[in-house]
Amino acid sequence: MSRERLQGAEPAHTLEADGLSLAYDGREVIGDLDLTIPDGDVTVIVGANACGKSTLLRGIARLLRPSAGIVRLDDRQISTYPAKEFARVVGILPQSPIAPDGITVADLVGRGRHPHQGLFRSWSSADGAIVADAMAATSTTELAGRRVGELSGGQRQRVWVAMALAQDTDILLLDEPTTFLDVTHQIELLDLLAELNHTRKKTIVMVLHDLNLAARYAHHLVVMAHGEVVATGAPADVLTPELVQRAFGLESHIIPDPVCGTPMVIPIGRFHRPAPISY
Amino acid sequence: MTVVKHTDADTRSSRAPSAPATSRRRIVIALLGLLVVVLAALSVSVGAYTLTPSDLVLTLIGQGSGSDNVIVFRLRLPRVVLGILAGAAFAIAGALFQTILRNDLASPDIIGISGGASVSAATAILVFGASGAIVSLSAFAGALVVAAAIYLLSWRDGVSGYRFVLIGVGVAFLIQSALGYLLTRGEVKEVSQALVWMVGGVGGAKWPDIAVLAGTLVVLLPLVAALAPRLRVLQLGDDTAGGLGVPVEATRLALVGIAVALCATATAFVGPIAFVAFVSAPIARRVVRDGSLALVPSALVGAALVVAADFLAQHALPGELQVPAGILTGVLGAPYLLWLLATTNKGDRSA
Incomplete structure (x- = not known):
């Protein structure tokens, strides 16, 4: 299927927000926001704490009803999709999913097949094959029989990504998937997501905290501040000291990442003034 | 090597989730089922007049003597069947609440729903001098009203388990004082x-009550089964x-x-038999x-x-009590509740 799409046979998905406002308990978090998610790319949403990143992701994922404006998937308002039909195109890995006590890895990953099953269409061998494939792609195959509660943080996060992959959606949203992971496992997970984007042409949208990792892994960067999008585009075009100041209130230098040339933000802070050296 | 690993994984993982019941769960279900049967047989056989196992079997297949028939079908079997059905109903109700609200304290007997039934039944008995079916109907209505009240009070852009439990516990206290008032005035x-x-018990078991409870289960349990996949997610x-x-x-x-x-x-039929909904799941x-x-193991527990408690309450207490x-x-x-309160939040269960 993905190979066909590479040749342009399958229509690409469009996912866009138009005048979107999102609120909790009547308190507006995001107001009148426009956003287009580029198909087939890795989009990373960054911004200071409480700027509305996760809220935006929940709105796009249909977990939060807009107080105004609309979100469209393939030119159709997402609230008009039957729940399972939407969940066969767009999947989300929320910030803190819950693993029931004692559940095994294989069982958990298998539950990702829910939108493909119905009252009269229960578990099939195709489901089994897709689950096995999701576990192979995330290197969790060896963990199949283990209990999720007994795994390390990095393994557990790979298992959740496997569950999201088992959902087999073309668009995958992830809310801070690297939180609670040490730096090695952060890179491992982001590499995995980049690989899924590259080899399976999955559109990936994720919220990340680390600006430098965001700049490295994003094709498309969405910078938010106070419930608004303040900049979008390729990281190299978007990330400037002025923008970092505006979005994060942080003074910084920006240099090319010595490994891959993407912009790298060097925070300055109050106690360390820049030395007069040239790069 | 990778290829070998993958085929190995294919067979393993496509088998594991496709089988809804793990072998361990099947064994547990079989053992619990056996336990219920043994307890039921004991309860029907033992008493002031004790039936031998062969008498019991003969009576159950319609070959018993007149007195055995009366003892089994009129006196003892209704208690046991009512106990099994009510115990299963309480247990599944508790399991559903605890799963939906993701909190082991969130069972209907802790958050005031059984209390709602009690206060309503007590009002019927004490204020209106009612008995029998009216008391049952009042209890049923009381539980529904209290549950609806807790649900509405805890609604804020959706229902969170934590808020539901706290409000339920508050409602339970309110109900306690209402009960205290009713009982001191009566x-x-x-x-x-x-x-x-x-207190709740199966002493007043009658076949028509059992038929109503069984009918309710026949209607509701398939709905539970239909919603179970969603609940698993x-x-x-x-x-x-x-x-x-x-x-x-x-x-x-819906759940x-x-x-x-x-x-x-x-x-409505057995009273709020304490803690069965709370501990079973x-x-x-x-x-x-x-x-x-x-859900099935919970129902069997x-x-x-209930059957074991009824048996012990009838036969095992000192002095013919x-x-x-x-x-x-x-x-x-009660000790389980204390233990749960003492150990909750010590281990992080979330991923």
């Missing part, structure tokens, strides 16, 4: 009738479930409604421990608890 004879009802968190295409609030409301109906119907899940809903089954389940459940 006539002694009626108060003692109300107190016996409020809801176990992973509201957002995860929503992302997997489950209409979270609608599913939660709360079913659980309340199960609990209210059972309470946690016991079953601790034994099965595979992350499943464990609930049935075994006979008490309603609810006294014994209370003795069992």
